[in-house]
Amino acid sequence: MHRVLDAVDLEVRTGSAVAITGRSGSGKSTLLNLLSGIDFPDSGTIELDGREIGSLREPERTEFRRLHVGFVYQFFNLVPTLCVEENVRLPLELNGVRGAQARRRSAAMLARVGLGDRLQSAVDTLSGGEQQRVAIARALVHEPSLVLADEPTGNLDEATAGEVVPLLRSLVSARGATLMMVTHDRALAAAADRALELREGRLYPVS
Amino acid sequence: MSTLWAASVRHLLGHPAQLALALTGLALGVATITAVDVATASSSRAFELAVSAVSGPATDEIAGGPAGIDERLYVRLVGAHPRLAFAPLVEGYVAVRGEALQLVGVDPLAEAAFQEESAADPTAASAPTAASAPGAAVVDSLAGLGRWLTAPGAAVMAASTADRLGIPTNRPFQLDIDGKARQAVLIARVAGQQAGSETLLLADIAQAQEWLGVVGRLSRIEVRAPAGAAGDAELAGLRSELPPGVELEPAQQRSRATLDMTRAFTTDLRAMSLLALLVGLFLIYSAVSFAVLQRRKIFAVLRALGATRLEILRLVLAEAAVLGAVGALLGLAAGIGLGRGLIALVSRTINDLYFVVAVNSVSVPASAALGAVCAGILTALTAALLPAWEATHVTPQLGLRRSELESRALGLSRWLIAASAACGAAAGAIVAGSSRSLLAGFAALFLLLISVAALTPALLGASARLSARLLGRASPVGRIALADVAASLSRTGVAVAALALALAAVIGVSVMVGSFRESLRDWLRGTMRADVYVAAPGPGFGRPERRLDPAVVAALASVRGVSHYSARREVTVSSPRGPVTLEAVTGAQDSDSGIEVTEHQGSVWPAFARGAILVAEPFAWRLQLHPGDRLTLGTAAGPRSFAIAGIYRDYGSGAGVLMDRAVYRRAWGDDGVSSLGLYLSPGVTPREAIPALYAAAAGRQALLIGSSSEVRALSMSIFDQTFVITRVLDWLAAGVAAIGLTSSLLAWELERSRELGILRALGLEPRSAALLIEAQTAFMGLVALVAAIPAGLLAAELLVTVINRRAFGWHIDFHLHGGELAGALRLALIAALLAGLYPAWRTARAPVAADIREE
Known part of the structure; x- marks a missing residue:
């Protein structure tokens, strides 16, 4: 059996931004999956706000993700059959917020990311940067305490990445949420409050 | 509408071809059962109305x-x-x-x-x-x-x-x-x-x-x-x-008893129509799994965002239910239209076998309509269960890895071998454990067909791996083509199973019909020993008014070249067990009568001459009569019990009881003759005699006069018409399977677009890429045929010896000709190659760069 993560010991302060770097296959995405409750560890514990996640059963982990976690993916992973506003509204509806209230909140969130005039646009008509902004809005609209970003600039050009990352950081910070980013981008890692490198299953501070 | 449902609806509407395929498959299945219900109900209703119109308030x-x-x-x-x-x-x-x-x-x-x-x-x-x-x-x-x-x-x-x-x-x-x-x-x-x-x-x-x-x-x-x-x-x-x-x-008791006689026929038709729906089930399975596959990534995202498994399950099942309802309604409408067409076929069969009916209006029983809609929805839900379960188990990352999915499919295919054996064993146990139930016979047939479907993925995987190994030395592209088939068992297995199931049904029904046809031909050769047959024209069997004028009979008998004749009277008489069609014959015991007694007790012919009767196989089966039993018939002198001397083979004449004409004359006081069998003098041909016979009857009675070969040809043509419905249903089932195969191949092509793009980038010509797809589908068609042949033959055996026996009481000899298997081979290749055409065309036209780039 291949051990991906071994004796990872990490404590993150609420509201901070942490960047995880590492080579391909080093276990960065696995770490995010563990933090979000998608995967669970063979041993050890993962706690969020004092709540042990690793021991939760599947339905509880789903509920945990729905309530407390927001995701930003490299390839955006927007639902192509939904318009911009509906994509952002989706987490709210999964959390039981429906109707006008949900629409108002999603529209407000989109206005914050600069897409207030594109509410009804189809997602495949947006540029990469715009799509990632929709993804950011979707990750934050239900006000999660943890935002996980997997290579958020990996599919964007440098200029666009330069716009998206500050936006993500500022919005997460404004909500007092914690941001955990996996990235290859050393500059992005350097801009985080704390940068760590995953090597041979362990975390090391980036010097 | 919530965003979750909106996404679902828009996905379905955004793939109209796929939606149309799923709906077509389901609608075809539902249309078939509706059509059969409409046709049989309309014929029965027409008969009941005609009876009511005559009987009035009696x-x-x-x-x-x-x-x-x-x-x-x-x-x-x-x-x-x-x-x-x-x-x-x-x-x-x-x-x-x-x-x-x-x-x-x-x-x-x-x-x-x-x-x-x-x-x-x-x-x-x-x-x-x-x-x-x-x-x-x-x-x-x-x-x-x-x-x-x-x-x-x-x-x-x-x-x-x-x-x-x-x-x-x-x-x-x-x-x-x-x-x-x-x-x-x-x-x-x-x-x-x-x-x-x-x-x-x-x-x-x-x-x-x-x-x-x-x-x-x-x-x-x-x-x-x-x-x-x-x-x-x-x-x-x-x-x-x-x-x-x-x-x-x-009042109405007689008509009810007459209608009951058609029950076996209509049950047989209904069961055949259910077969179409069963194949439709595989199509829906295929279409729903395709829809799940396309959205695997979306489901993974939804799961990551917090959608529960139950929500995903509900979503997929609700889609299937809506598909089922819409497909069922379309099928219902199409079935009513198709039923109008089938009415002519059904009423013709009923006219030939049971009673005369003219269907002028279409009856759509509410129960049949409701049943068809429920059957459609239930079929869609049943078919969607597995894909829905699969969707709920999409891991929330970026969906299940393909290798993981295929490894799961491979594992499942191994389990399915055991399931196939269990279904086969259950089919055998059902046949052995039931003696008369037609429903049990059909249950065994369906289990047998499911057994084939379950076995096919494993057979496909093994044969594709072996062929890839053998062919790989000669052609790397060929190896890729076959290895792909084995490696994509989650898609190819379903498609080939659906095709194998349809082919097995086609082979089974074709061999059964062929066997029946041969048995009928043998029987006609054996029983029609006279040279020329004469009958009064008119509809219905056993109608007393159908009789030859005695003066005409005398005139025909005296025509030059006629050596001697046998006379036959066909009537319907009453019995405590319902109306009975009776044939009174002269010279049944003669060696040239051709009557084949299949079961008897004691000396048949002396007892027959003394007043015992013979009963036809179907009639004996229906009433559970055996040699040595007695049957009471209403004679002119009141009810009289007749000893049953034996059971004789009979296909299609509709007769129940055979009696010596002298005995009949005494018991019913009826000297009428319904038909004559004329034996010609040596050297006289029917062609020479028939004009003289017509001349003898001219001006007195219009007659149907034909040589034995003409009558045999007419009988065979009636037989073929009777089985037109069966063949139509059979081909419908095969059509549904071909559509299923197309939809599965499209799903497969979607998954492999990147891989094919790489091959294209490496220099594979568009034409070769298309050929690759066609070669793969032809291979899958052949594997489906290999699985279907033994299963089809077993199904034929079941149809011949169990289902036909239980439905009609016929004893049919098993006949196998290469034609049926060649037909199945043709069908397999045509279905597979046609199903591959569109995916091949798409593959050849797909932009290489996009395929490679797309994640």
């Missing part, structure tokens, strides 16, 4: 044997039972301008009284369609009774029928009765829609008696008794006064 009826009832009995009963109402009837079938109509001779005065008393008497037992009874129609439609009673050939028919046949009022038109031309005049038309009256031709009772050659005789006497104990007492008194050979029975 509660009971007095019936006699083939010779009918002496009309003096009616006069006596009217005087003796003032509390009962009576209406005499004479019935027979006539042909008007090529269309069969039921000639009903009524006494308008008696009929009017019968109707009026019914309307005035609140204690009268409920009657089905009093308003439509012919007496009322006659009285309402005639300006005066005088013309009805005095005009020669006066007749009345429904206005719609007169319009359809182009018969004007007050103009003579010709009736063909029993091969004899009669002149009639339409003196009035019955306007409006009177259910069941479209097939009736009404005439005065005396006129009908003259036309049908039964002067002084009645077919039936309708009786209307008051409800309650008083009525029962009256009826009991009436019963005790009836002469031997005349029986009192509740």
Whole structure:
């Protein structure tokens, strides 16, 4: 059996931004999956706000993700059959917020990311940067305490990445949420409050 | 609408071709069962309406044997039972301008009284369609009774029928009765829609008696008794006064018993239609899994965002339910249309085998419509269960890795081998554990077919791996093509299983039909030993009015070149177990009679000559009769028990009982002849004799005269027409499977677009890429055929020895010709290659760069 993560010991302060770097296959995405409750560890514990996640059963982990976690993916992973506003509204509806209230909140969130005039646009008509902004809005609209970003600039050009990352950081910070980013981008890692490198299953501070 | 549902609906609407495929498959299945229901229900309803239209408000009826009832009995009963109402009837079938109509001779005065008393008497037992009874129609439609009673050939028919046949009022038109031309005049038309009256031709009772050659005789006497104990007492008194050979029975009992005779036929049709739905189930499975596969990534995102498994399950099942409902409604509409087409086929079969019916309106039973919609939704939900379960288990990252999915499919295919064995064993156990149940027979057939479907993915995987290894040395591209088939078992397995199932059904049904055809041909060769056959034309089997004029029989017998003849009388007689068709023959015991006794007790022919009877295989099966048993038949002298000397082979003539003609003559006092078998002198050919025979009958009676080879050819053609429905359903099932294969291949192509893009980037020409797809589909078609052949032969054996036996009581010899297997091979290749065409075209045209870039 291949051990991906071994004796990872990490404590993150609420509201901070942490960047995880590492080579391909080093276990960065696995770490995010563990933090979000998608995967669970063979041993050890993962706690969020004092709540042990690793021991939760599947339905509880789903509920945990729905309530407390927001995701930003490299390839955006927007639902192509939904318009911009509906994509952002989706987490709210999964959390039981429906109707006008949900629409108002999603529209407000989109206005914050600069897409207030594109509410009804189809997602495949947006540029990469715009799509990632929709993804950011979707990750934050239900006000999660943890935002996980997997290579958020990996599919964007440098200029666009330069716009998206500050936006993500500022919005997460404004909500007092914690941001955990996996990235290859050393500059992005350097801009985080704390940068760590995953090597041979362990975390090391980036010097 | 919530965003989750909106995403789902838009996905379906955003893939119209895929949606159309799924809906087509389901609609075809539902349409088939609806069509069969509509066709059989319409035929039954037409028969019931015709019976009701004639019977009117009758509660009971007095019936006699083939010779009918002496009309003096009616006069006596009217005087003796003032509390009962009576209406005499004479019935027979006539042909008007090529269309069969039921000639009903009524006494308008008696009929009017019968109707009026019914309307005035609140204690009268409920009657089905009093308003439509012919007496009322006659009285309402005639300006005066005088013309009805005095005009020669006066007749009345429904206005719609007169319009359809182009018969004007007050103009003579010709009736063909029993091969004899009669002149009639339409003196009035019955306007409006009177259910069941479209097939009736009404005439005065005396006129009908003259036309049908039964002067002084009645077919039936309708009786209307008051409800309650008083009525029962009256009826009991009436019963005790009836002469031997005349029986009192509740109205509609006879028609119900006649309809019951068709039950096996309609059950068989329904089961065949369910087969189409079963194949449709595989198609829906395929379409829903395709829809799940396309959205695997979306489901993964939804799961990551917090959608629960239950929410995903609900979403996929709801989609399937909506698909099911829409497909079922489309199928229902298409089925009603298809049913209209099938009505002609079904009614023709019913006419050939059971009774004469003219279906002029389409009946769609509410239960059938509801059943079809429920069947459609349940089928869609059943088919969606596995893909829905699969969707709920999409891991929330970026979806299940392909390798993981395929490894799961491979594992499942191994489990399915065990499931296949279990289904096969269950099919065997069901056959062994049930002796008569037709439903059990079909359950065994379905299990057998499911067993093939379950085995196919494992067979496909193994054969593709082996072929890839063998072919790989010669062609790397060929190796890729075959290895891909094995490596994509989650898609290819389903498609090939659906095709194998359809092919097995096609082989099974084709071999069964072929075996039946050969058995029938052998039987006709064996039984039709005379050189020329003569019969009176007319619809229906066992109608007493179908008989040869005695003078014509004598004239035919004396034609030069006729050596001797055998005479046959075909009638329907009553029995405590329902109406029985009886054939009375001369010379059955002669070696050239060709009657094949399959079971007997003691010496058959001496007992037969002394008065014992033989019963036909289907009839014996239906009534569970065995040699040595006794069967009671209503003779002219009252009920009489006949010993059963044996069981004889019979296909399709519809007869139940075979009796020596001399015995019949004595028991029923009927000297009529329905048909003749003429044996020609040596050296005389039928071609020479037939013109002379026609000449002998000219001007006296129109006859059907044919050589034995012509009659055999006609019988075979009737057989082929009968099985047209089976073949149509069979091909529908195969069509559904081909559509399923196309949809699976599209799913597969979607998954492999990147891989094919890489091959294209490496230099594979578009044409070669298309050929690669076609080669793969041809291989899958062949594997489906390999799986289907043994299963199809087993299915044929089951159809021949279990299902046909249980449905019809026929003993059929198993015949296998290469033709059926060659047909299946053709079908497999055509279905597979056609199914591969669109995916191949798409693959060849797909932009390489996009395929490679796309994640």
